[in-house]
Amino acid sequence: MSLRAYADRLLQESLREFDRSLQQRRDAAAAAAGALVGGARPLAGGRRAADMSRHRDGYSFEEGAFLAEELGQLREMVEQMACSVSEPDACLLLLSPDFMAPAATVANSTAAPPEPKANGPAEEALRSRLQRLIGTAGPGRAAEDPAGVTHLWQSLGGESYLFLTCPVIDAQGIRIGALGFAYKSPDQPVDVLDRGCHTAARLSAFMLEALRARTTLELDLVVAQKRVQHLRQVAETDQLSGLVNAASFEEKCRPRLQPGQPQAALVLLDVDLFKRVNDLYGHQFGDTYLKTVARALRSAFPEGTLLGRIGGDEFGALVELPSHGRAYLASLLTSCRNAILRATAMLGKPDLGRVSMGASLYPAQAEDFAGLFQLADAALYASKSTGRSTPTVFDEEGHQRFHNQQLSRRFAEALAGRRIVPYFQPIVDLQTGACHSAEVLARWVDPDRGVLPPQNFSAILGDYRLAEEMTRSLMLQALETFCDLRACGAAPPSLSINVTSFDLLNREFVFDVQTALLDAGVDWPALTMEVTEKVMLGEATGQIFRTLEELRMRGAKVALDDFGTGYGGLQHLGSWPIDILKIDRHFVSGLGAGPRNLAVVEALIAIAEKSGFEIVAEGIETPEQLRVLRAAHCTYGQGYLFARPVDAAHLAPAVRGFDLAAIA
Incomplete structure (x- = not known):
């Protein structure tokens, strides 16, 4: 070639x-x-x-x-x-x-x-x-x-x-x-x-x-x-904490939950009272607080643990467990809590580092991410219900009422069957003993567990559909009872109905109430709408404000419930449509224990008087509390001292009035 x-x-x-x-x-x-x-x-x-x-x-x-x-x-x-x-x-x-x-x-x-x-x-x-x-x-x-x-x-x-x-x-x-x-x-x-x-x-x-x-x-x-x-990496990382973000946490968990993988635990962690920290110290400090918690989590959990920030103040961890899984997990959660307390103590602010934790076990309790998350979430709610700042591993018997998926299904069935019913507690004139109004309270009549108070199903009321349906059902049933008692001259002067932020954000809510009143033949002044301070934390130009203003313009009254326990109530008194302040039971229960508690209650009563608000003290349980409130010129009150919440069949005797001299 x-x-x-x-x-x-x-x-x-x-x-x-x-x-x-x-x-x-x-x-x-x-x-x-x-x-x-x-x-x-x-x-x-x-x-x-x-x-x-x-x-x-x-x-x-x-x-x-x-x-x-x-x-x-x-x-x-x-x-x-x-x-x-x-x-x-x-x-x-x-x-x-x-x-x-x-x-x-x-x-x-x-x-x-x-x-x-x-x-x-x-x-x-x-x-x-x-x-x-x-x-x-x-x-x-x-x-x-x-x-x-x-x-x-x-x-x-x-x-x-x-x-x-x-x-x-x-x-x-x-x-x-x-x-x-x-x-x-x-x-x-x-x-x-x-x-x-x-x-x-x-x-x-x-x-x-x-x-x-x-x-x-x-x-x-x-x-x-x-x-x-x-x-x-940027798309999968939470920029504030440096942990995996919410969108990627589930995706990264799934391969670790396949058949044949080692046993593990899904831990959900919620920073207690984080909103108060933001309100007191500002959002910049709140960010620093969350970063500190994230660093503490990295140091507390073993290497190989998948850590993520799955919400504003919520974190998640998927940790592999040894053969003695439960004992190891309990020790790990305690160590995690202590690590967070030590790290946040360096920030120089009081009452930081308190977290609630809920955990579920793979594969013993669930074999996929969705199931583990629901059970860990139920355990987290159980932790909060016991006073927060505690770690809790899901227990089938004790935490079933916090299992949102099953609870939501059963609650929806109860709504359809009218087993979510109104109970009534009289609001009493503390000077005359007459019944001034009756607050409508939700109760779940369960065939297996009896009558359940709201703390047994409050975990699912973050679902706007269930929350709105409950308000509507309770209002219609309460108006039916009101009309029946009015026909025989035994009705309370008015009804006080608790409403949620979901109700007030619904542009059709006022019209729904109007329809219900027309069908029952009841006038607007017979209704009081109770809202908590948390509901009023929005802007005065928002939908919640506009709904409350329209309700009030039509003749209903607006009561600010649990006054004194929120973080924005005082600043809203001058601008929001409010008629009634309800002093939280926490302040009332301390009456007689010292001068400071009395000073707080007297200050709240003075604010109400000078602002032109009616004032209601909640949670009156002893004659001593009644005497102190009457001496402080508190206008109205409610509590077990007068009557426990009762169903419609027993409301008539409760609204006839009370002999205050005999009670005190």
Whole structure:
């Protein structure tokens, strides 16, 4: 085979290899783009997959292995081409220092490609000539600048050698290396060898350019993949706490909950009274507080635990358990609570670091994320119901009433069957003993568990549909009772109905109430709508404000319930539509225990009097409390001292009035 034919064949093989490599790079780039948009991971196969893995693991120019395999193969091809024409004693290809400058820029490296080791004096002499040709001979040695092939006879060890050297020049006319051959006894004319050297140099230039382009594409892809990885990490991370965010927490939990995985526990953690911290110290301190809790969680849970921030003040953890799972988990939750208390104590504010925790066990209690979350959430509510700041592991018997999914289903059935019924507690005039009104309270008449108070089902009233349906059902039933008692002259003067934020956010709520009143034949002044301070924490231009204002304009009264326990009640007294203040039972229960409690109650009564509000004291249970409230000129009161909440059948005797002298 002639030298030109062999060179043409090598050129065609190189073109085909380069086209295949370029297509592979395009496919990989498309996969990376798909991962950026859709969250899928790019796939690669074969040797290129290993190459990319090597890049991802930190492979760099400085490690000295860059392009060694590819350049070695290229030199072998050049040597084979030369040997097909003649038998050179040495063949050497050197690259200029800036050969990989574009790729080095991508990889943030300036290291030169490695040079092959010299074998024997002929290669050493050839290397010296090639280094001078490309300008890398060292200080004080000027670079030669021939335009084509040069040949030189030189004696080495008493023997004469022919050295052929030629620059390797790319398509832009830039010298990217030099190629040389050494012959001790050439069997071809010098002009033939010159042409062969020139052809080999051109072929080397093309293959080197192809190699450089392919490598640059690979490095571009590495950079793109790193960007995808960074963006994915940003998308999955909560920026405040540095933990996994709510959207990714479930996704990352699922692989750990597959069959055959070790037993684990899902822990939900809620920072108690976080809203009060925000109100008292500001949102910036609140953020610092949450960051501190997140750091404490990292230090408390073992390595490998999946930690996430799944809500404003809620965190989640999926932790692997050993064989003695329950005992280990109880100890771990206690350690976690203590770690949070220690960390937040450094913030210099009182009453920080109190958290409620609920946990469920995989696979003993549930085998998927949804089931575990529901059970852990039920345990969390049980923890809060016991006074907060406690860790609780779900218990089938004790926590069933907090299991929201089952509870919601049963509650909806009870609503449909009118087993969610109104109970009534009289509100008494503390000066005369007459019944002033009756507060409507929800009770669940359960066939198996009897009459249940709201604390047994309050966990599910975060569902706006159930909350609104309950308010509507209780109002209609209460109005029916009111009309029946009014027909026989035994009705209370008015009804006081508790409403939720969901009711007040509903633009149709006022019209629903209007319809109910028309159907019952009851006027608006017979209704009082009770709301808590938390409901009034919005803006005075919001839907809740507008609904309350419209209710009041139509003739209903608005009562601010549990006054004194919220964090924004005082600032709303001057602007919100309010007629009645209800002093929370917490303040009333402390009457008689010391002068401070009395001072607080007297201050609240004074605020009501000077603001033109009616005042109602809740939770009156002892004659002493009644005497103190009457002496403080409290207008109205309610509590077990007068009557416990009763159903419709027993309301008539409760609204006839009370002999205060006998009670006190």
